[in-house]
Amino acid sequence: MTDRNRRRVTSADVARLAGVSRATVSYVLNETPGQTISADTRGRVLDAAARLGYAPSAAARTLRTGRSEVVLCLLPDWPIGPEVGRMLGNLSTALARQGLTLVAHPGNREDRPITEIWKAITPAAVIAFADFSEGEIEAMHAAGVALVVALFGRGPQRGRRELEMPQQRVGRRQAAHLAATGHRRIGYAYPDDDRLLIFAEPRLAGVREELQERRLPGPAVETVALDPDQAADCVRRWHAAGITGVCAYNDEVALAVLAGVRKLGLAAPADLAVIGVDDIPPARLAAPALTTVTTDQVAMASYLSATVVAAISGKPGPAVPISDLIRLVRRESA
Amino acid sequence: MTDRNRRRVTSADVARLAGVSRATVSYVLNETPGQTISADTRGRVLDAAARLGYAPSAAARTLRTGRSEVVLCLLPDWPIGPEVGRMLGNLSTALARQGLTLVAHPGNREDRPITEIWKAITPAAVIAFADFSEGEIEAMHAAGVALVVALFGRGPQRGRRELEMPQQRVGRRQAAHLAATGHRRIGYAYPDDDRLLIFAEPRLAGVREELQERRLPGPAVETVALDPDQAADCVRRWHAAGITGVCAYNDEVALAVLAGVRKLGLAAPADLAVIGVDDIPPARLAAPALTTVTTDQVAMASYLSATVVAAISGKPGPAVPISDLIRLVRRESA
DNA sequence: CTGTTAGCGCGTTCAA
């Protein structure tokens, strides 16, 4: 039944079967405003298209309109967890509502330069976790990419820094909770992976700010690896220094701290309170259940989506929604 | 300095600056075999292209050649963890070596149908986690997609089932370890999420097979939610039924079982041995450290990549590498 | 109001 090696079905095929011109097909299928097509013709075209299984060539359309409906997200080269996954899902949904398709490119550092990637896609916009170089932004605009957004990154840059502020607030929230529950000497568990620095720096900065505002001493920073023994060493040092509460970079690091605490025969939060970030599933399954801070991914995604849509259509983006983005999930560890 | 609203740089611009025809530009830039271009001309073209920052339009190229360099991966709508992330990264690298660009689409079920997605991309191949319907496969081929691969799925289907077998082996490996360490009555911790069924079924089937071969009673299956209390109920039932070892669907479920064990004041592996799948970072940080089974993502990715590349070029794919894909990470819980 | 003709957008490739 199915012819294996037939040509693509084009709008010309539909036109032929419907007995109309290609232009008419286009008008009907796109519901072009300002064009009046009789219900009869409409029906014939629609019918023919359905019968043939017509799918317009994205390439041709993109070529003609100079704009694709695709938004490209360049993923960071560090391991992406469920949080990023959720965020992408939400963003995808939000963009889909605007007729945009989100695709993500998993960026391994050994891969060819990102140039190759957007060249192959011709996206309407590019969203990345790290900064772009001036040259890259240059080149993308030259290639017709409307918008380039960097989610995180340091240094003066033309790309917007849409999500950096929330990251700092995450840190502040952690510190605030610890301070509010009576902790005075606080530690920070920094991740053992340079690639996470774009996230870790603003979070740590947030902790610093919060402590400063409350006139508490700055955090005792330890780099903690995802290993019970190494984490135990850090815990020992914190304990010896009179630290009673620790903000961890994320839940995984917090879990490592908890493992260290257990290893030393100590208890959380009695000997050391621990608070993470993300609320990954294992957090509530830890011993003790991990207190953590999450961001409202749905709100974040729809904000980001609005920014992208606005920028593509040349309008100014929405204001950053500062409130209610961050939530504390209080469990047992702090 | 940078003109904000200039036109795209096209091959015509390069041709003009280099003082040659567009055809020549194309030949030089693509290093078309069978064409002889003088070193001088070559140099001028290359130089002009670089000076203008020329990036060929992917859309035009795709339109003309009828084939894009993009491989689209349709992600499942369940939360993707670090394992899938790693796999995508590896696959991306492997495909990049072949000149293909991998992009992933995070598929939320509320999104528009997948049709919209490949229409917007025109990929050379589509890889998906779940099965496609006959109609979808039909439509994709009609739209010029060369290859459609379903990674998992049940039912007779034209799409290949490239990774299903390894999943069964994962289950077998879990059961084999438990059996080898003296367990006779074994439980299976099934995930509390219907969307995971495509993974869960083959894994459970693998456990069943292994037990059957060893003439042991079939697994006592419990659906365990990611919640300490509910997990404790399951553990209680297992314990009462004389089950001494449990294979969990994945590490998260295993962590839940472990939480249940602790909750009841029992100990792992003394009262109940637990073995997971994936080796997520929290696994080694659990109490006790979780024994688990992993698959060699790099090998898997390069195998999958080879399959895609072969199929795109019309050659038969490589054989499934059955050996050394699955590794046991033995820690304390089993 | 209905629908058609014609040409564009851009890289590729055959025939000259």
Next chain:
DNA sequence: TTGAACGCGCTAACAG
């Protein structure tokens, strides 16, 4: 090394 046609959908201009 080049002119010219092609792949496919969009849309301004135009004719019934």
